[in-house]
Amino acid sequence: MKKVSQSASILLGSLIAANALAGGTSAPVYVGGSYGVSYYDNSAEQMDNLDICKSAAAHNQTCSSEEGDQVGHLYGGLQISEGLGVELGYVNMGDTANYHYSDPIKIQQQTTAVTLSGVAKQRLSKSSPVSAYGKAGVVRWSTETRVASDNPAIHGLAITEEGYSPMLGAGLQYDMNNNVSLRAGWERYYDVGEKNEILEYDADGSAAKINTLETDVDVISAGVNFSFL
Template sequence: MTTLKTISLAGLTVLVLSSTLLTEVSANSLFAKSAPMSPIGGSQTSKAPNYLGASIGKTTTDDFCQDLNACESADQSWKAFAGVRVNDSIVLESGYVAFGKQSGQDASGTVSQTTSAYTATAVVGLPVSDQIEAFGKAGMARWSVENTNSSGTVVEDTGNNIMVGAGANYDLGDNMGVRAEWERYKDIAIPSTQQTGDIDLLSLGFIFSSL
């Protein structure tokens, strides 16, 4: 993987961590002067400076099933994430994604693969109504793949690649919300075929905003 992608991932992660510290200081000053703020996508003008979230979903892995029989390229997945608000429209977000397991049969037996990733993204929101906010996102994923071939040999690979996504948040009130989104993780290695493929993730989860 290129040095530029590695530097970009590290830079985004540093921005998220730095913004968290700055936001906490700013939030303490604001709350001494004003009423509490609403969650991301909330109905008030000011939005919560940060949030935590968790989602469950389903992944589909491109090209894994090439040359395999009785193959299943989709599986259940989950992810956890945290966001720090830069302004009313932009959030820096980092997270961890477990993509689940894919498996199939070659001429000698079962081939399986598990994948996970750490992410650092910029999320740009667009209010649709008082309770709904649509968003797009783009950033970097630091992925890890573990492939087990039909002889039981485990091959691991890691790398950095681009990820993009889109979705919507729905404000439930009381600093809680629901998030639905689609994400695509680009060019993740498939050790069993020495190729790369994209992973698509559809997920639904909850957001918990902090004050």
């Protein structure tokens, strides 16, 4: 939570400075937050390179993969014109991979990211308080993967990797007044993580290494914006 607060403070300061350079109130600054749920489509084949998860039933075991998690996003924006803005934010995607094998093996991957995107808005009619918006940008993600197991060869394995990926989004915004608006929409973060398999064993199964799993993350969320300049 401390990291989120620090990121929000840096974000706010940067946007206010940019607004001042742009000429003050002609380019309103806003801040916002959203909360939602994610969906990531990880398969049994992606847990390991020896098909341990895929063939679990043949060994009287079970193997499952979670499909999503809760997501929080803090952001700030600079409204360059009526229909165009830029946003900088911090998003906690929660789990982007989560495998459970009954042997037991538990593999959990968690991801946070800094987002930078351009936002285009269009009112549904000239006097309508509702606007449709689309966004496109880039995320700098940081992903950490950890393994817990009764197998000492893999228990405690951990890795953290960082990278850049594209993102897209779309949704609707309802302006309650000049200062407060509500937003609901969809976002996709592409190719978060590095590898196609999260756990790699040697050919004889005696040792393993851990990877971050590459996955697309879809998020459905709702939030509120507050414009103060």
